[in-house]
Amino acid sequence: MGNLQILSFETSSSICSVALDNKSVVSQLSEQSANRHTEVVLGFAQKLLDEAGLRLSDVSAVSWSAGPGSFTGLRVGASVVQSLGFALKIPVINVSTLQALAQEAYILHGIDDVFVAMDARMSEIYCGYYKLGSNNLMQPEIDDYLVSVEKLSIPNCKTYIAGNALSEYEENICIPSNIVGKFDDIFPTARAVSAIAKYKFYKNETCDPIKAIPNYIRNKVV
Amino acid sequence: MKVLGIETSCDESAAAIYCDKDGLLSHKVYSQTVHSEHGGVVPELAARDHIRKTLGLIEDALSEAKCSKDDVDAIAYTAGPGLAGALLVGSMMGKTIAYAWNKPSIAVNHMEGHLLAPMLEDSAPKPPFVALIVSGGHTMLVDVQQIGEYRLLGETVDDAAGEAFDKVARLLNLGKYTGSEVAKIAELGDKKRFKFPRPMTKTRNLDFSFSGLKTKVLYEYQSIENPVEQDKADIAWAFQEAVIETLVKKCKLALQDTRLNALVLAGGVGANKYLRQRLAEELGDNSVFYPRIEFCTDNAAMIAYAGWWNLSQGRKDLSLAVKVKPRWKLV
Numbered sequence: 166m167g168n169l170q171i172l173s174f175e176t177s178s179s180i181c182s183v184a185l186d187n188k189s190v191v192s193q194l195s196e197q198s199a200n201r202h203t204e205v206v207l208g209f210a211q212k213l214l215d216e217a218g219l220r221l222s223d224v225s226a227v228s229w230s231a232g233p234g235s236f237t238g239l240r241v242g243a244s245v246v247q248s249l250g251f252a253l254k255i256p257v258i259n260v261s262t263l264q265a266l267a268q269e270a271y272i273l274h275g276i277d278d279v280f281v282a283m284d285a286r287m288s289e290i291y292c293g294y295y296k297l298g299s300n301n302l303m304q305p306e307i308d309d310y311l312v313s314v315e316k317l318s319i320p321n322c323k324t325y326i327a328g329n330a331l332s333e334y335e336e337n338i339c340i341p342s343n344i345v346g347k348f349d350d351i352f353p354t355a356r357a358v359s360a361i362a363k364y365k366f367y368k369n370e371t372c373d374p375i376k377a378i379p380n381y382i383r384n385k386v387v
Numbered sequence: 388m389k390v391l392g393i394e395t396s397c398d399e400s401a402a403a404i405y406c407d408k409d410g411l412l413s414h415k416v417y418s419q420t421v422h423s424e425h426g427g428v429v430p431e432l433a434a435r436d437h438i439r440k441t442l443g444l445i446e447d448a449l450s451e452a453k454c455s456k457d458d459v460d461a462i463a464y465t466a467g468p469g470l471a472g473a474l475l476v477g478s479m480m481g482k483t484i485a486y487a488w489n490k491p492s493i494a495v496n497h498m499e500g501h502l503l504a505p506m507l508e509d510s511a512p513k514p515p516f517v518a519l520i521v522s523g524g525h526t527m528l529v530d531v532q533q534i535g536e537y538r539l540l541g542e543t544v545d546d547a548a549g550e551a552f553d554k555v556a557r558l559l560n561l562g563k564y565t566g567s568e569v570a571k572i573a574e575l576g577d578k579k580r581f582k583f584p585r586p587m588t589k590t591r592n593l594d595f596s597f598s599g600l601k602t603k604v605l606y607e608y609q610s611i612e613n614p615v616e617q618d619k620a621d622i623a624w625a626f627q628e629a630v631i632e633t634l635v636k637k638c639k640l641a642l643q644d645t646r647l648n649a650l651v652l653a654g655g656v657g658a659n660k661y662l663r664q665r666l667a668e669e670l671g672d673n674s675v676f677y678p679r680i681e682f683c684t685d686n687a688a689m690i691a692y693a694g695w696w697n698l699s700q701g702r703k704d705l706s707l708a709v710k711v712k713p714r715w716k717l718v
Contacts, residue, residue, distance in 0.1 A: 203479055207486050207707035221487060236431060237472055240438050244479035247442045252456070252487030375442050379435075386431045 171366065172210055172224050172249070173359035176202045176242040177234025177262045178283075178329075183209035184355035186363055187217045193356045202241045221253065226371060228258035228362030230265050230353055232380035233291040233309060234283070239379035250374030257377045258362040258370065265353035267295035267303035268360055270327045273351060279303070280319055282330035282338075288314045290330040291382060300364055311382045314338065327351045388460045389452075390698065391484075392691025393445065395437040395477030396469025396497045397524070398428045399684065402444040404452035404459075405691035407699070411507055412452035414688040415444040416681070423563045427553070434472035441476055445484070448687070456488050461703060463694020466494035467712030468524070474711040482709045491703035493694040494710075498525060498717040500689035501653040503534065504678040507692055512651050512676040517641045521634065521662075522654030523549035523566070526595050528641045529718060531651070534696060539718040540641050541593025548630055549656045551597035555604050555626050559619045569623045570659050576624025577617070581607060583629035588636050593644070595637065600629055631662050635669050642670070652677040655684045 171186040175195075181202040182195030194209040214221060227249045229242040250257040263281045270276040277297035285291045291311055298304035312318075314337045319326060321341035331338060331349035340347065365371065389412070394401040403414035417440045421432045449455070464481030467474055478494070485492035502518050505511060517540070518529045526549075527542040546554070552566025561568040583603050586596045604626050611618050638650055650670055656662065658680045666675045682688055697703075 203475060203709040203711065205708070207483060207709075211486075211707060236434070237475065240434055240472065240476055241479055243438050244476050245483050247438075248480045248483035249487055251442055251446065252484045375446075378439060381435075386435075387425055387429050 169363070169366070170219060170224050171226050171228055171359055171362055173228045173355045173362055174206065174242045174245055175230040175265060175353050175355040175358050176206060176238045177230045177232060178238060178352050180352050181205055181209070182355040183213060184359040185213040185217055186359045187219060191356050191359055192216065193354065195354065202238060206241060206245060224253060224255060226256050226258055226362070226366050228260055228358055229377065230262040230358050231259040231377070232262050233285065233311070233382040234262045236379070236381060239381065243377050243379050246377045247374045250377065256371035257374050258365050259372060259377060260358045260361045260365070261293070261305070261309055261380070262353050263291060263293035263309045264295060264303060264305060264361055265357040266328060266351060267293065268357035269354050270325065270348060270351050271297060271301070271303055272357060274348065276325045276327070278323070279325045279327050282317070282326060282328040284330045284333040285311055285383060289383070290314060290317055290334070292317070294320065302361055302364055309382060319344065388695065388698070389454060389458055390691045390695040391445070391449065391459050391462045392495070392687040392694055393441065393462070393464040393477040393481045394500070394685055394687040394690045395441055395473050396465045396467070397473060397685060398422060398433050399686070400437050400440040400444055401685065401687035402441070402448040403687035403691045404448055404454055405688065405695050407695055411688050412454065413448045414686060415448045415451070416686050417444060426557050426564050428470070430470045430472055433470055434476060437473055437476040441480055445480070459488065459490060461485070461491045461493060461694060461698050463493040463495050463690050465497045465500065465690050466710070467497065467715030469497055469713060471711055471713040474713060478709050478711050482707070486707060491698070491705055493697050493703055495690050495693045495697065496715055496717055500693045502529065502531065502651065502717070503693050503696065504653050504682040504689040505651050505676045507682060507688055508678055510676065512649050515647050516649035516651050516676070517638065517645055517647050518651040518653060519634065519638055520654045521548045521652070521656040523547055523553060525654060526597070528593050528637060530645050530647070535700065537718045540644070541595065541637065543595040543597060545596050545598040546601065548595070548597055548634065549654070551601050551630060552656065554601050555623070558601070558605050558608060559623065561619065566656070570627060570661065572616070572620045573623040573627040573661070575617070576620040576622070578624055580621040581625035583625045585629055585633045585636065588633055591640060593637055593641055595633065597630060600626060627661060631659070631665055634662060635665050638666065639669060648674055650675050653683065657683040
């Protein structure tokens with residue numbers, strides 16, 4: 166149990182990040198690399214392993230940010246973890262991108278109650294509501310969902326709001342009076358995915374590599 | 388030497404194992420069905436389906452070939468041309484498996500794969516030859532002096548021949564709107580009722596144009612009051628004959644110009660029976676080479692083979708960066 170190594174991937178936005186949890190020491194590489202995720206993602210993984218003095222075959226499980234997010238970005242992540250899981254015969258852990266975003270808000274600012282709103286383009290927003298649970302992990306209060314900007318309804322309670330939808334649709338979003346603060350510059354990261362994945366690994370919430378399929382949420386694409 | 392090939396450039400997910408000693412060991416193809424109701428391939432749906440199916444096909448191809456990690460020497464994947472989102476899935480998977488297994492990878496040009504598909508047959512052609520690559524995305528004549536040494540002789544200036552077939556299937560409202568439905572109904576057509584022009588055949592030029600023919604079909608069809616199946620069959624025949632006579636004529640011209648005497652037919656339209664028959668009549672059975680029907684349409688056997696060939700020439704890629712090339716030109 167003490168020798169757990171998890172490699173985590175976050176490719177759902179314009180930022181590509183990879184994290185390595187090596188016996189609870191987490192390191193991360195990230196880059197604002199829109200449209201270049203395919204070129205950098207495996208190099209990041211190898212660099213992290215090199216720095217930790219590990220080989221890819223030492224990795225116990227891979228995890229990834231499984232959506233919602235950029236369709237293409239999610240498929241970069243899915244292709245990588247399906248292939249690593251298959252080739253190394255290790256399990257995959259699917260993590261909600263919005264949960265990772267909430268977790269990153271906790272990591273950065275200690276926020277324990279957050280409504281997340283990520284730009285889904287086409288005047289729509291991916292939303293989720295998370296609160297800090299056991300093990301210092303942000304847990305969903307409701308299922309992640311997709312909503313149009315006009316129909317967005319933010320709970321009027323003492324919570325924070327985080328995500329890039331706030332700046333994208335600034336003029337169209339009405340912030341309720343009880344909101345404590347807002348962060349439009351927080352993105353999901355691989356280190357946040359990694360924190361959630363480790364917990365899921367111990368709870369046996371892993372899957373076969375072939376089951377690492379993006380949760381697009383937006384399924385009407387034609 | 389054994390090569391795992393992966394193909395996801397359009398609406399077929401495929402994986403195969405080619406061995407230079409024992410030939411093709413396995414090949415698996417899944418043809419997507421999600422597009423039929425949309426009258427054409429929807430890129431986003433194609434990419435989504437590749438993510439669901441490709442790994443399973445890779446596993447099946449390996450297990451049928453009784454191959455494990457240690458038996459595979461390299462991994463070849465289609466890097467282009469094709470749909471960007473679709474190419475990404477197979478490319479990223481190919482590169483990642485190669486990385487995890489510490490093997491070289493090879494980015495294969497899909498068109499080179501088609502061109503080399505007849506090499507998988509017992510009666511494989513020997514270069515030099517002229518290749519006609521004709522599919523839903525391409526129509527081109529290539530002078531192949533040797534494998535890897537290609538010269539473009541001519542190509543379509545607008546629609547690919549297969550694309551024209553697909554569009555005509557839609558205009559005539561045939562079944563699932565696939566080009567093969569046009570070929571099927573054409574067999575019942577009256578061969579004398581319509582005569583359509585043979586585009587770009589009046590000059591000694593090896594380029595093609597098929598979009599005008601498609602418009603001709605539209606006008607003829609619209610001019611018929613209450614068209615019945617026979618009308619559709621008659622138009623389909625005239626259309627197919629115009630396309631195929633044009634292809635045959637240009638192939639003959641290409642062989643004359645290059646002074647070569649062997650023709651290789653590749654790509655999805657290469658499965659068209661009438662095209663095969665007409666080429667054999669005009670050029671003689673011994674001069675025309677084509678792969679079996681299942682290797683005309685997209686498959687990974689040809690990608691594994693092309694990967695092996697490139698590897699045998701010392702080309703391989705040990706980098707960890709993947710670049711898909713949706714517009715990668717063969718020549």
